[in-house]
Amino acid sequence: MTPDSPPVLKFEHVSVSFDGQIALDDVSFEVREGDSRILFGAAGSGKTVLLKAALGLVRPDSGHIFVFGQDITLLKESQLSDIRSKVGMLFQESALFDSMTIAENVAYPLFNQKAIHCEAAEGRQKVVDALRFVELENTLAKFPSELSGGMRRRAAIARAVVTGPPLLLYDSPTAGLDPITANNIIALIVKARDASRTTTLMVTHRYQDGNLVAKFRYNLEGGRLEHVTGRDPGFDASTRFMVFKEGRLVFDGPQKELEESSDPYISKFVLKRD
């Protein structure tokens, strides 16, 4: 990657409002290839809207959003499918289709994204691989309602990564899960990121989630997370944190700066380690 390559995702003075209520207020930032972003913020501070805006699911009132260098605010719904096929998204409540089995759910983007052409046999193999990736290969024929919350979340991650998108968006992947399951989910997110240097945006409430993403790398040979911070300056710089307050971006910087911030709102999201 050269420093001049266009950012994978760029927001330029983006504002979004619903029925007069401001959801995003003049938000500008950019994410470069291979970087990770952790988004913190109180409920209703606009984090989910931001992820949806990045996919073109929500249209901004003003400002521009660039995904892979293309201004998606100028595109029509039918023209967005090309961009969307390159972006994987995990929705807050998993958003698996209830009427389909897990295998059909995971296969859905392979056979419905217009920009992706996939043979039936190749697709089946990809589905199995994606489900193996999240350690759910035994649930192919089950329906989402038969799975636990954590398993549903994992199946949804499989659906997000099955097409191998270069940009992944995670909306509160650990919300409502117990700490052990939550850590497993984060390990999967780190694994998805490090297996193919995917650009990652993650909305979360838990500081530990951000800490794991920022400080750990997935060791593909060892099959587990390993602490790398301090040993690789390039890796340390690749994760940045953003804090939102009532639709405004109030903090954008590396973890060290976040931990040292004296702002009372920002420091609420930081888990102090004594």
Add this chain to the structure above:
Amino acid sequence: MLEFLKSPIQTVQGFFILAGQALRNILRAPHYTQDIFLQMDIIGVGSLPIVILTGFFSGAVLALQMSRALSEYGQVGRTGQVVAITLVREMGPVLTALMVAGRNSSGIASELGSMKVTEQIDAMRALGTDPIQKLVTPRLIATCAVLPVLTVIADFVGMFGGSIVAAMINIPARQYWTGAWRALGWSDVVQGLMKPFCFAFAIALVGCYYGLSTTGGTQGVGRATTQAVVVASVLVFILTFFITKIFVSGVINI
């Protein structure tokens, strides 16, 4: 004053935009044929028991009431004619549509509403599918295809119900059926088939519109379901008035 009108006008506008998109999608690829057949099964075959029951008893009660009214003029023998005309022109289409509205407008609204509040609609768009193409158009096609068929079944079962009552009050079966057969003209049949076709648009699109515009979690799903049934049922009555008016005034001559 204007604020007061804003919300209903927006609803009507949203409804017609959805209707336009759903109709346009009928001619556009991809076609979700499997979904169309699945919906035809759910809406058509699924509604069959209640349509048969309501059809049978409405025909029977019509025969009972009409024979009593006709007896004042000494015309009890014409019960078959009255039952046939009333059923085919009005009662069959409207009662069937009301049953299907109660069963399927609500079903569609609650299913799409749940999908909306659990972000499945957003996920569908994110995964490269137009939710209107995938969800609305198949339901519209399926309802338009099965509602006229259900109406024909209800009409026939209703006439059969009437014939049983007629037999109970000693009207010969032959007289009842000949009267019923002779009473019906092409205009009645066309009217009786055009109505369910128009009602199908109202039932499917109202259900889809309220489902897709659901906001506010599970409570919103409940609200959307109720609104869909109420609006679809009222629309059935409004539409039947205007279609009847068109036929009675002779705009369409058959």
